Amino acid sequence: xxxxxxxxxxRRHAGPGAPAGSARAVCACPxxxxxxxxxxxxxxxxxxxxxxxxxxxxxxxPRFLRLLRRKDPTVARTLAAHEEHQDTLAIVKSALRxxxxxxEIAYRARGRRPKGHGLVVTVGGDGTxxxxxxxVGETPILGVNSSPSTSLGFFAGxxxxxxxxVLREFLAGRSRPTSFTRMRVSVNxxxxxxxxxxxxxxxxxxxxxxxxxxVTVRGRTEEHRSSGIWxxxxxxxxxxxxxxxxxxxxxxxxxxxxxxxxxxLGDGPAYRIExxxxxLGEEMxxxxxxxxxxxxxxxxxxxxxxxxxxxVAVRPDGPRxxxxxxxxxxxxxxxxxx
Numbered sequence: 001x002x003x004x005x006x007x008x009x010x011r012r013h014a015g016p017g018a019p020a021g022s023a024r025a026v027c028a029c030p031x032x033x034x035x036x037x038x039x040x041x042x043x044x045x046x047x048x049x050x051x052x053x054x055x056x057x058x059x060x061x062p063r064f065l066r067l068l069r070r071k072d073p074t075v076a077r078t079l080a081a082h083e084e085h086q087d088t089l090a091i092v093k094s095a096l097r098x099x100x101x102x103x104e105i106a107y108r109a110r111g112r113r114p115k116g117h118g119l120v121v122t123v124g125g126d127g128t129x130x131x132x133x134x135x136v137g138e139t140p141i142l143g144v145n146s147s148p149s150t151s152l153g154f155f156a157g158x159x160x161x162x163x164x165x166v167l168r169e170f171l172a173g174r175s176r177p178t179s180f181t182r183m184r185v186s187v188n189x190x191x192x193x194x195x196x197x198x199x200x201x202x203x204x205x206x207x208x209x210x211x212x213x214x215v216t217v218r219g220r221t222e223e224h225r226s227s228g229i230w231x232x233x234x235x236x237x238x239x240x241x242x243x244x245x246x247x248x249x250x251x252x253x254x255x256x257x258x259x260x261x262x263x264x265l266g267d268g269p270a271y272r273i274e275x276x277x278x279x280l281g282e283e284m285x286x287x288x289x290x291x292x293x294x295x296x297x298x299x300x301x302x303x304x305x306x307x308x309x310x311x312v313a314v315r316p317d318g319p320r321x322x323x324x325x326x327x328x329x330x331x332x333x334x335x336x337x338x
Contacts (some may be wrong), residue, residue: 009295015045034051041118041171043101046132047089047106048124048146051075052082081150088146089123095164096121099171108132114139117325119170125151130298133321136171140177142170142324154238157325166325178326180235181254182318185297187304195318198236198298202312203228203261204303205292210264212289215273217258218282222273227261229286231314238331246275251328256316283315 030191046109054079055064067075096103106112108128113135114120120141122129129143144163145153153159158166183196204211211228232241234249237257243250246259255277263271273328278284293306 020257041101042116043096043103043119043121044112044117044208045092045096045103045105046112046120046122046124046128047105048085048108048128050078050082050085050147052078056082077150081147084149085124087144088144088163091160092121092123092144092163095167096165099167101171103109111135113192125153126155127299130197131301133217134196134298134302136321137319138322140170140322140324142166153236154331155323155326157323157327170324175325176263177322177324178251178328180251180323181233181256181316182321183233183256184315184318185232185295186313186315187306189313192297192304194302195321196297197233197321199233199240200231200298200314201240201296202227202231202286202306203294203296204290205294209290211261211293213293214287214289215284217273217276217278217284217286218272222271224260224271224273225264225266225290230257230259230261231284232257233316249277251326251331254316256284256314258284260315280316283313286312286314288312306315 020028049058051064055061056068064075068078093105104117108122108124108131111134114137115213117139120132120136120139122132122141122143123146125145125147128145129141133141142158143156144158144160145151145155145156146160148159166175180197183200185192185194185196185200202211202213207227210225212223212225213229214223215229230241230244230246232239232246232249232255233256234251237246237249241257241259244259244261246257249255249257251320256279257277258275260271260274265271288306288308288310290306291308293310294303295306295312316323
């Protein structure tokens, strides 16, 4: 393909009660002795908006409001989740002010990049952290699960009640971030400017259609027909690829796992390149045999159209992400149940 463009969701809303998109609040509150050394730290807070805020208040979506009035189970928890989220956001802002930080607030869809900030705090769920992480290089990032009653928050380092303590630990230098491998993805030799923390899906534009491609790794090439290919980091190995039959990788692993979705063999031999992993210094290439294909980066919101003959390459050498207060024990317990 001659040139590529990103297709991204742009959920840009400004609703009642929500903080302004990039409002600044320089705090002059008393600074606890334990954090005097970090009193001038700039902190970027990236927040999501709840479904209730977007569809119930801002858009006044007729269908959403009708379901809400009927107490339909599809929207039954949205108001409670909204209130829980708003309470968490208020606690986060208050704790940062009390710590003497210089705070900048930004809505997640605006794609705000940290500049001179010592910490990025996301308030939402894993989707909010994944979206914010695309614009974050080495700056430490702390996820706060704002609605644990409705969100798993796998990457979250804190809930509302525990955020002040986690913040104090970080500012005092007693909390070492966990460093995560991210993928670097290129199309026709051009690196995409989006590091991938969780996973990449290569597939036909239409999910019901067969995905046709040539796949190459370690000098071996095969022609495949399937429902696509998952690529995953260690961080993403507990998510979609695991549900599809992949394995959970150690957090410290720098390898990339791949898994072919629903391979179609017909009367041919079994595929040799169906599942496995590759490490630093290696890459896996997929050459499209379809006129309309797509790659999805960390979920549905960032996607790149792929045409016939385009070559997608995946490598494990993207910029690493430094995640504050990541709970390895919770991950291990989660992995043990699966």
